[in-house]
Amino acid sequence: MTMNKTIAAVTTTIYLITGCCNVAQAKTSTNTIAPNVSVFDSAIYRDLFGTPEMRSIFSDENQIKNWLLYERVLASAQAKYGVIPKANARKIEQAAQFKNIDINALRAGTNKVGRPIKTLIKLVNKKGGRAVSNYLHWGSTTQDVMDTATVLEIRNALKLLDKQLADVIKLTAQLSEKYKRTVMAARTNGQQATPTSFGFRMATYMVEFYHHRQRIAELLPRVSIGQSTGAVGTLAATGPKGLKVEAEVNKQLNLNVPIIPWNASRDHFAETLAVVGLINGTLSRLATDINNWSRIEVGEVKEGEGGASSTMPQKKNPRASEFMSGLARMARVRMSGALEITDHADTRTGSPWIAEWSLIPEMFLITSESLNRAERMFSKLKVYPERMKQNLELSQGYSMSQAVMQYLAVKIGRDKAYKMVKAAIKKAKPNQTFRQVILSNPTLKKSIGDNLDRLLNPENYLGAAPEMVDRAVRTVKKGI
Secondary structure: OOHHHHHHHHHHHHHHHHOOOOHHHHHHOOOOOOOOOOOOOOOOOHHHOOOHHHHHHOOHHHHHHHHHHHHHHHHHHHHHOOOOOHHHHHHHHHHOOHHHOOHHHHHHHHHHHOOOHHHHHHHHHHHHOHHHHOOOOOOOOHHHHHHHHHHHHHHHHHHHHHHHHHHHHHHHHHHHHHOOOOEEEEEEOOEEEEEEEHHHHHHHHHHHHHHHHHHHHHHHHHHOEOOOOOOOOOOOOOOOOHHHHHHHHHHHOOOEOOOOOOOOOOHHHHHHHHHHHHHHHHHHHHHHHHHHHOOOOOOOEEOOOOEEOOOOOOOEEOHHHHHHHHHHHHHHHHHOHHHHOOOOOOOOOHHHHHHHHHHHHHHHHHHHHHHHHHHHHHHOOEEOHHHHHHHHHOOOOHHHHHHHHHHHHHHHOHHHHHHHHHHHHHOOOOOOOHHHHHHOOHHHHHHHHHHHHHHOOHHHHOOOHHHHHHHHHHHHHHOO
């Protein structure tokens, strides 16, 4: 086999594995490409760092189609108001199609210019001839095309995350309701505090996911704005019908008209990174708890799916929580870039804009995969109420000290009750239970009387937790 045929075969294989362009292009390509060096594109790792649905939204093919869509819509809007002839707009409609784009030529041109749109226009002009080249991209600029395409991608990506959040909320709501009275130890600073319920803990994640859906709903109108105002945003090159053309472009793309062009104003993109990043904050907290509760020494829950060890036959590692935590760390790095992309000077600066091309799709890929992990984990989560009860009993009843204190506080005041219980505990002998401490203290024993069993029963000290779970579930279900 000749060297060129070898290169073509390898290139075709890589294209087909990674899906970076369509089959026809893969078969005809004889250009060498760099090996996959990112987990997002790796033929081995890629499915661990992004869902197929999110990958499709930010794929090269979808991005190119959005660039072409912008050019077609721009021409249509300009033709409507007489800025360009309608016949030429129809020619642009025919020529600005994905099938007419040579990916290799586009890549080569992008490498040379540092932007893809100049070459994209050249390829469309080549297909359409002078009828197209005389009016394509009229009054527009590269940033218009790319920014509007990014907005279209973000809008669809946020809607996908919203759907994933709704699915996770349904599962956490089921767990919250089912285990709202299942007693477990609440832990603060790594130590047992007082009783809580497993359902109550699940409800805290559920409500955070609900808040993330609210944030997405609030963000969508702000981020769904087009950019079609030309080189420096003034519409000077479009002429006196510029504002009408701008409104029509956004109308056809189902986007909002910006209050003012946003060439250098990237606050809504920064907000997008922050909102999506916060989802990973919740997933990270959840992952830490699930991982801790899954330890053999704790054993209160177990992931239904697990990862085997290559050398220890007995191990079944909690892969979902592991990956949610790892992906959250990756998200934090990208969330820090939110401020970086706002650092434009004058009307536009290239360097912070370039950072968006990586930060935005990667943040969405990370988050979509993490939510996918959470959905799979919750759907198969194994819960062990008896182990939770056993772990609570490890405190030897001391986790109920507040319950005793509060009972006494009604009679003698909170400060005096606290000091009385605290002093008794300090005098406890090794391995002496809290019950034994009370019974050996004449003052406490007399003050508590026949109420001791009731006060030391964790099920009696859940407070309003079950009712709060019900309230939370009712609230979030309204928004699903």
